[in-house]
Amino acid sequence: MNGLRQAHYVVELAGETLWLLAHKAVYWPARKMLIVADIHFGKAAAFRALGVPVPRGTTTQNLLALDALLASYACEEIVFLGDFLHARAAHAAATVAAMLAWRARHPQLRLTVVRGNHDAHAGDPAAALGIAMVEEPHSVGPLSFCHHPDTVAPGYVLAGHVHPVFLLRATGGGLRLPCFLLGRQRAILPSFGAFTGGHAVRPAVGERVYVTADAAIFPIPANC
Template structure:
């Protein structure tokens, strides 16, 4: 299964195996914590880390755009990892990708890394907003614990779940859905993860390769949102 369909705050969303959310009625992709240039930033500090993560991130975006009818991508914070991420090769790859999709709207909800790295170059044509960014019934945020009367879609935590079977354990990226918020997994290819412990009223969907599935026996049958459905604006 390449996606799981959920209804949050009255809206149908697709949780994608590609670690993003697709909002079909808006033709919008939601992506959290892509951290462009993180490997570059580490190498600038003398840490030997893999090359090619920028192209891997861009190829992952390319695949999603080719699969789903998409008019806008909203990045839920941490677009650039640090100021050192602005290496010429990194920016050139991003600019080439942008040139292939000139009509695609891009919006960045500033996260904590964006505050240090600075806004992306204006040539990338990204609209910059602060959290909470209200779209329909949702508050599009970076930080999941932001106080708001809307249902929060956020990143920041890089959630992963330890899936256990007998003596085997898998550590998988996951979506965490609760009554007031949903957290997306980190989209970036070199970002790590934080193991989460779901509450009784939270659902967990893990991703593995091209598949996504709900963790059995975890949480209620459905998430009952504690925020009202708001008419799309």
């Protein structure tokens, strides 16, 4: 593993320079665009509605994480790769109020959501948020933004849905770390949202893994 601690890792995909961010997003500097997968607003609220005792404050945590990225990178648009809302419980008054307050702080920012499977059940977010809702694949230049990684698309696919994590094995146990999984035709982003869990992945031939931990990102050698 690269011993150099860094907040982003520069890669070239489909002839475009992209930054894989330690904070589980992608930055496309040429377009001043942040790309975020699976933020799942309202997931904790949905669990509480079912009587499951889970922590509060995940919506605020997600919004603060977005604010931190916007403060660090010149950004004109955020593209969300599906599962923007987790369920209909995400339309709860407190959740919507927090999102509207965040939106008021960033009125010029363009927001685009590629509908995912959870969005289909949750319904579209409040119109006052000013979000453009699109279907997959949503292509911009040589890149195609999707929710599902296997979507047939004209460009190089950036997708979510899987919530990939990589298991770093060590004596006495191991660590499950959020990761980016990059292949020849697609890249899968880690889940951005708090309280979303993860699915362990193993890279296939030709795929690369970059893990995030403690505000740093590292490539995983092919033999790990």
